[in-house]
Amino acid sequence: MDQIEKLRTRAAELLASKPIDSNPEALSTWWADWCALGSMIPPNSIGERDAKGSPAPLPDSPAAHWKGWWSATAPPAPSSSSPSNSPDSTNKLKVTVWGGGAFGTAMARCASRNGHNVVMYVRDPEQERSINEDHVNNKYLSNFTLPDNITATIDLKEANAGSSLFIHALPCQLTPKWLAANRTLIPGDVCICSTAKGLYVETRQLLGDAMLAALERPQPLAFLSGPSFAAEIMKGDPSAVVVASLKLYHATAVQKFLSNNSMRVYVSQDVVGVQLGGALKNPLAIGAGMIEGLGLGINTMSAFVTRSCNELRQLCVAMGGKENTISGLSGVGDLMLTCFGNLSRNRTCGTRLVKGEKLEDILKTMTVEGVPTARVCVYYADMCGLDLPIFRCAAAVIDGKMSPEEARSALMSRPLGMEKGEIC
Numbered sequence: 001m002d003q004i005e006k007l008r009t010r011a012a013e014l015l016a017s018k019p020i021d022s023n024p025e026a027l028s029t030w031w032a033d034w035c036a037l038g039s040m041i042p043p044n045s046i047g048e049r050d051a052k053g054s055p056a057p058l059p060d061s062p063a064a065h066w067k068g069w070w071s072a073t074a075p076p077a078p079s080s081s082s083p084s085n086s087p088d089s090t091n092k093l094k095v096t097v098w099g100g101g102a103f104g105t106a107m108a109r110c111a112s113r114n115g116h117n118v119v120m121y122v123r124d125p126e127q128e129r130s131i132n133e134d135h136v137n138n139k140y141l142s143n144f145t146l147p148d149n150i151t152a153t154i155d156l157k158e159a160n161a162g163s164s165l166f167i168h169a170l171p172c173q174l175t176p177k178w179l180a181a182n183r184t185l186i187p188g189d190v191c192i193c194s195t196a197k198g199l200y201v202e203t204r205q206l207l208g209d210a211m212l213a214a215l216e217r218p219q220p221l222a223f224l225s226g227p228s229f230a231a232e233i234m235k236g237d238p239s240a241v242v243v244a245s246l247k248l249y250h251a252t253a254v255q256k257f258l259s260n261n262s263m264r265v266y267v268s269q270d271v272v273g274v275q276l277g278g279a280l281k282n283p284l285a286i287g288a289g290m291i292e293g294l295g296l297g298i299n300t301m302s303a304f305v306t307r308s309c310n311e312l313r314q315l316c317v318a319m320g321g322k323e324n325t326i327s328g329l330s331g332v333g334d335l336m337l338t339c340f341g342n343l344s345r346n347r348t349c350g351t352r353l354v355k356g357e358k359l360e361d362i363l364k365t366m367t368v369e370g371v372p373t374a375r376v377c378v379y380y381a382d383m384c385g386l387d388l389p390i391f392r393c394a395a396a397v398i399d400g401k402m403s404p405e406e407a408r409s410a411l412m413s414r415p416l417g418m419e420k421g422e423i424c
Ligand SMILES: NC(=O)c1ccc[n+]([C@@H]2O[C@H](COP(=O)([O-])OP(=O)(O)OC[C@H]3O[C@@H](n4cnc5c(N)ncnc54)[C@H](O)[C@@H]3O)[C@@H](O)[C@H]2O)c1
Pocket: 099, 100, 101, 102, 103, 104, 122, 123, 140, 169, 170, 171, 172, 174, 178, 195, 196, 197, 198, 228, 229, 230, 231, 366, 367, 369
C-alpha cells in the first residue's frame, strides 16, 4: 500500500469513527487527529488528474473520480460551544451569493433569515443600486422586499472578501468559463456551494468536475439540489433540499448556514447522485410540459413521471450515483415539483414548444437548463449502453428531430415488458 493509499484508509477509518456532536470532548480529540492527517497529505497528491490538472472529459466513473479528489483544506475548526443540529443564530458570518437571478435572490433570502451578512454579486449597476437602496431586486422577484442584511455589489473581489461561504447561483453552461476568468478573485479554501442544475455540454462533464477543471486547483465544493422554486423560498413556504459534499463537514456547514423554520437542509455524500438528480430532471420536466401542451390528462402525466423516475434511477446508478438519492429530494422530489408545478421554466419550455414557439425564442426569455442537459443525457446513455427512451425522445423533440406527437407514438408502441427496469 503506498503512502496516499494509507492516508485514504486512515481518513476513511477516522470518518467512520467520528463521535456524535453531543460529545464535545471526544469531538475535539477527533478533530486534532483529522487535522494531523490533513497535514500529512503531500501537496502533489490532490486529485487524480492529468499533467495539466484537468480531469478527463468523461471519467469512466464519476464516483471514482470524486473519491480520488482531495481538498487541501483542513476541516473547519470545531465550534467553541457545543455543536448542535439547529442553526447557530449567534454566529453571524458573511455569505456571498454569485448571481442576482431568481435563485441567487432566494438563496440570499434564506441565509439572511439566519442573520448572516449576505452580499450578492450582480453584473448590473442598476440592479446593485436597487438592492442596496430600494431593498428590492428590480430584475427578479421584485415583488419581495429584501432585508437590510442583504446587499449587492458589482465588484467580485469586494463580494468575496472575508466570506465564509460562496453560493453559486449562475446558469450551468457559463459557469466553467466564469470561474476560469475569475479564479484569482476566489480564495481556494472557501467552500463553493453550487445550486446550478445542469450538465456541462461543452465537455459533457458533471458541473462539479467542470468547475474543478476551470479552477485548476482543489476547492471544497458542495451541491445543493431539491424541489425549490425561488418564489416559494422568498415567501417562506416550508421547503426541503439536500446538500452533498464528499467530505461531510462542508455539506454540514452549508446546512447550518441555510436551515431555518422555512428551510430544512439535509446532507449527503453522494455528490454524483445529487448533481445528477438536479440536472437530469430538467429535460424530463420539458417532456412533462409537452404532455401539458398536448392537452393530455393526469393518467399520461403520472405514467410519464413514474417511468421517468425509472430512467433517472438507471442513469444515476450507471454514472456512479446512489439509487437512494434518486428516491429523495434531488430525484423524485425535484422531478415531481417540476413536472407538476407550473412555475417550472423547463416545464413551461415544453408547453411553449408544443404550441409552436421556436426554441431559440424561448431561450431568449428565460434560463432553461434542460435544453443543453438533454444532449449530455443521451451521450451518457449511449456511453453506458442504456435504452432510456423517455430521455431520448425528450432530447429528440428539443433538437427538432421528432415532433411531440411522434414522441408520444414512439413511447406507446415500444415492446411490452416487465415494470422494473434492469440496471445495466
Ligand atoms: N429558479 C429556481 O427556482 C431554481 C431553483 C433551484 C436551482 N436553480 C438553479 O440555479 C441556477 C440559476 O438559476 P436562476 O433561476 O437564478 O436563473 P436566472 O435566469 O433567474 O438568473 C441567472 C442570473 O445569472 C446572471 N448572469 C448570467 N451571466 C452572468 C455572468 N457572466 N456574470 C454574472 N452574472 C451572470 C444573470 O444576470 C442572472 O441574474 C440554474 O442552474 C437553476 O437550475 C434555480
